[in-house]
Amino acid sequence: MAILDADKEGFLRGETSLIQTIGRAARNQDGTVLMYADKETDAMRKAISETDRRRVIQLAYNEEHGITPETIVKGISDIAEFLQSDSKCPPTSAGGGARRTPRRWASTSWRRRSSSWRRR
Numbered sequence: 035m036a037i038l039d040a041d042k043e044g045f046l047r048g049e050t051s052l053i054q055t056i057g058r059a060a061r062n063q064d065g066t067v068l069m070y071a072d073k074e075t076d077a078m079r080k081a082i083s084e085t086d087r088r089r090v091i092q093l094a095y096n097e098e099h100g101i102t103p104e105t106i107v108k109g110i111s112d113i114a115e116f117l118q119s120d121s122k123c124p125p126t127s128a129g130g131g132a133r134r135t136p137r138r139w140a141s142t143s144w145r146r147r148s149s150s151w152r153r154r
Contacts, residue, residue: 035059040078041071052081060085063105 037055040047046055052069059065069078096103 035065035067037067037069039071040069041073041075043075043077047077049077049080049084052077053084056081056085057088060089061105063103 035055035058037047037052040052045051056067059067071078095101
């Protein structure tokens with residue numbers, strides 16, 4: 035997995051987001067994360083140190099319990115069977131499944147002025 039512009043802190047580049055992205059890649063046995071950046075940010079350092087801390091704990095747990103990590107392999111047929119099933123979600127209402135009409139909202143427009151939202 036590649037994280038482009040990892041040094042640009044903000045949406046999806048903060049400490050928590052980086053930790054979540056790295057953790058998602060770690061679920062695959064051969065998962066690797068490449069962070070492309072011009073400089074190492076504080077969020078990157080914290081995410082890497084947190085990942086290393088969690089890895090040490092996980093390796094100790096695996097060794098203690100005799101666990102060998104393996105990547106889950108699901109066949110395409112499993113997904114195809116799900117997609118072919120008749121009902122993928124529960125019924126919408128208990129009263130016979132009547133369809134609701136969309137709600138009409140009052141015609142109010144909103145605009146942003148300085149740092150607060152105001153009604154026109």
